[in-house]
Amino acid sequence: MAEYDVVIIGSGVAGALCAAGLSNRSRRILVLEAAKNGLGVGQREHFRRLWDTVPNKSWNTPYLRMAGIQNYPSPGPSTPDTKVYFDQPDALPEGPDKSLVTFKGYYQRLAGGSTWAWRGNTPRMMPGDFELKSKYLSNVPAEQYDGANVADWPISYDDLKQWYLKAEFELGVSGNAEEWEALTPRDGAQYPMPGQPKSYSDRVLLARIGSKSVLLDGEQIKAEIITMAQARNTRPYDGRPACEGNHNCIPLCPTNAKYDATVHLKRAHQKGVEIRTGCVVTKLEAGSDGTISRVLYKQWDSDDPQIERAVSGKIVILAANPIETPKILLNSGLYADDDPYVGKHLMDHVQGECLALAPEPIYPFRGPQTLCGIDSLRDGRYRAKFASFRLTLGNDGWGRAGNPTSVLEQLLNPADPSSFLIGKELRGTAIETLTRLVRFGFSTEQLPHVENRVELSDKLDPLGIRRPRLHYRVHSYTQRALSEAYRVSKELFSAMGAEHIGEEEFDVSDWNTAAHPMGTCRMGTTQQDSVVDKFGRCHNYPNLYIVGASVFPTGSATNPVLTIAALALMTVDKIESLN
């Protein structure tokens, strides 16, 4: 059996940062990755060509034809009746509240993980996010927040601040420090690059809305449109070019101006780390000394994919994701199925959209898909009553709800002769509509509930590994935030002079996923309240570390990647200090 100093399972942003951070020529490090894809320019161009020719252009379009993907299925953004990977017994097609009990999140099983297909937004969590329980919920009846099992983080914003800054330099984050200082204190530290230039549409809408406050549970909070901090270059950085505004961040940045984890995987590889692809980890085994002694996996591109192979590592880092990580732990028998923490507290960012037509052409679809947002609303006293939320000012028309294809198709409905347009009228209407599309996307916090969980299904994947069975619900605390965010969005559109399109009230069953799975192996102080400590080290198995969004005790409304990265860097530092 091959023996390594470090075995890392999964090669998304957390695993890649660990691999690069721990690599040196004297340390044997192995990364086990389920997928089998390249990391370089050729792979990127191949994905781009797939995107070019595939007609249904979705978030995962370039990755659907991956070699061997049937052996390591990746969940798609689909309804439960068509879902082929997750087992969701609660989400029956005929259920009355089907939408509210369906986990809609997904991720990409790739070398480089889901960072191949992300928008690149990298805000920090706010100080209050780390102490939601003690700051906002300790004196509130539990039923007000649906009896969620909320815990403060075992670290504060100040504890993580230096790692946030380091992560911003590792990923290459562009941002305007002065816009963020009051929200997420930086002690004057600049981002490695200045923020993205605001788009024409952002500037028009910013000029129209001015400085406006909104009322949230009796508290006036200023709604400031600011430039998103993004892991997207505004100048050449780390060997990657400045963003050319391909407007294709999801599913694929064709130039790598936007960070993805291939950056650190390549760096790790150059420093001697072995990246073994096509390897789906099945189990971890514990030895008599209470440490993880073996990592078992199946290699689907081998002669006999069903054989379990084994490696050992003095240190094992589990960096799959909040679905796959607990799946591996439970399948290993390291924790009981009814363990109060492993697999429990599955969270996502629950999203909605508010659509409008701008009062003048604002020309969306130019530049990155997102450039600006409103983050000042993320924290406030209202969190005692409903969830935190942030707003994104879309630069992508109506996003999932409206784009050139859908607009044209509605103008060309064969079943409706009275509104069927051709010629100059069609052209003019299409241009007039498409250049005025504007939307606020809102992303809300979901609290950790024990019953929102990952279990092992009796159904097997093609390698004979038990698939994830999910139980999930969007609770009223989050539903109220969806409604409030919709109301605020309408108010802001009104201030802009934009014409709101849609229902007066938000239909909470119409929520969508941010595809930000979190929770399931929370961090805390003891094994009585958590799976890992603040460094990601398992309480029960001292040579096992868990990195990634699995360890989040709460999810805030913050895009998770920068926090994932900061925590991973903290884990690397801890491992180094122990060795």
Next chain:
Amino acid sequence: MAGASRRAFLKAASAIPIGATAKFSTTEALAADATDHESFVRLSLVLTGLAESEPPAAVEQSNAAGVLVKLYEIYYDRLQSAYPVEFRELLGAWRAVENAADPEAALSQRLTVVGAGAERLRVAARQIVKIWYLSTIDDPRVPLDPKRKGKNSGQVGGDLGQYAHSAIWSLIGAPVPGYSNFPHGYWVERPAPQLTRAVPLDELKKRQSSDLSTLMEIPDG
């Protein structure tokens, strides 16, 4: 199309230098022979509302036999293959009105009639607009869901390179997603009516430093 006329058409079309013009060659290469391609080209302009200079008509790709052919020929073949009945009927309807004083109005009248025959014409017209604007057409195996008001989940795409010529993006001043080739920050500016070239970098830097009031005074032209 008869073999001889098709050969004549191809010969004439191939005389157009690649990339030399973005115009349909309605007056030169095609005028001598009233082929289906000619009709298709003129019908496409009427349906899409595109000016002669706007469609990527000079683009060529290899067909299955390895012969370089024009994009409109490829599109013609794709439509003929996917919607043979509807497409032929629409071409026939078009020929009946194309010499009218206002062919667009005459065609529109034919298309807005209630009934199954007219609906087949609308299906074909929709595909012609979609193929030029988006490079995709509806998957003929997937019926449109009446509840979705014309939106369709089944699409059929073209070969490599056709997507990058989807015309709708330039009409709204945006690059085809994934094919920007513009400098960083081009998005701060309102687009020119036709986004046919990149803004020079020096000019862009000047514009980035301008305030919004200046920005908004820039005329459409």
